[in-house]
Amino acid sequence: MSSNRVLASALALGVSAIPAAGQAAQLAVSLEVPQLSVAEYHRPYVAIWIERPDQSAVKTLAVWWEKDKRNNEGAKYLDELRQWWRKSGRSLDLKADGLSGPTRAPGKYQLTFSGAQLADLAPGTYNLVVEASRETGGREVVRAPFVWPPKAAQAAKPAALKGARELGAVTLAAKP
């Protein structure tokens, strides 16, 4: 991850002649934690991150996990977000990075990641990845493509995806 970051910032430096994303640019994500009828339900752990087309991780945007459990016991289950943990999570200091949020009950959620948060993202094609993993339940990964910096045409046509079970509707609007 750290090497990815170095690479990303090196790329950003290398292409400084290309106009950066505007101040107002943002990724608007809507995602649904589905209501599931199961014998034992626990709210899922969810990670949202950005990948290159070759699936290498660039940047984690948010992690929903049981961050406030006694003795940091919730950290034990972060590895069940198996892709995110291997590609990105295990190299982050979640205590310091300000990426953590609590787990969420079933429902629809809107998240906005600002151009400032994505300032070190080099121009290119990416996937926004959402991974959800539920205790005593399943795991699912959904990828939504976008181009950075965003173009007006893309903002008009958000990527709309649907998880099969652990995630409901996921939409991504990249706005210039």
Place this chain on the structure above:
Amino acid sequence: MLAARAAVLALGLALAAAPAAQAHRAWLKPQTTILSGEQGFVAVDAGISDVPFLADHQPMRLDGLTIVGPDGVERAPQNPATGKLRSTFDAALPKPGTYRVAAVTQGAMASYKLGEETKRWRGSAAELASAIPAGATEVKVTESVRRIETFMTLGAPNATALKPSGKGLEFEFITHPSDLAAGAPAQFRLLLDGKPAAGVDVDFVLGETRYRATGVERTVKSAADGRVKITWPEAGMYWVEAIVRDDQASIPGAQRSASYVATLEVQPN
């Protein structure tokens, strides 16, 4: 399976000096290899059987088993026990980084004729001289050097514990053993006494295939620089083996059998 057994039997008859244990595969089976949290424990089984990780034959002895941590410090396995069909222990991961669990054993095997009777013996190199009686003929001695290992990582991986020993057959990890994923390529370098081992067959066998019609196996020959490349066909726990037979034994006149076994976990996508 029956055919394989028959083949092994036939081979055993053809090469009277071949070690008897070759029909079976020795394995370490960690329950998990990638962990998050403040500290971790991993339960590990160790056995010898036809099907990797299926404890239905005999236990692997835990003699010579060490756990090297991310700081290079050796730690003993906790709660070791040896049962009828498998051994078991807990590997403690008290701090972040990569741990190597390895059983490295050396031994000698001999076959000889005493009169008309063929005898076999197994023990340490030091015991060999006194083990073979005067009057023995057709003495064949094989020195075995064997490494059986697996890896686990708490938090971010590091490479301190991966350093090759320079003895016997082993992998140098170009791809980190805790960074393997289905559909992704991985590279290792096969080393014999610290030098690239070329043209050696390395078998990759997916475990836990008991309820499938066919198993998943790949054999990859090491390149001139010892490099072994594989793209993992699917996620799961893989049993990896390579064997080199040569005359580089430390016992004069003996053949050497250097073998390497690794258990590698390939993550799902």
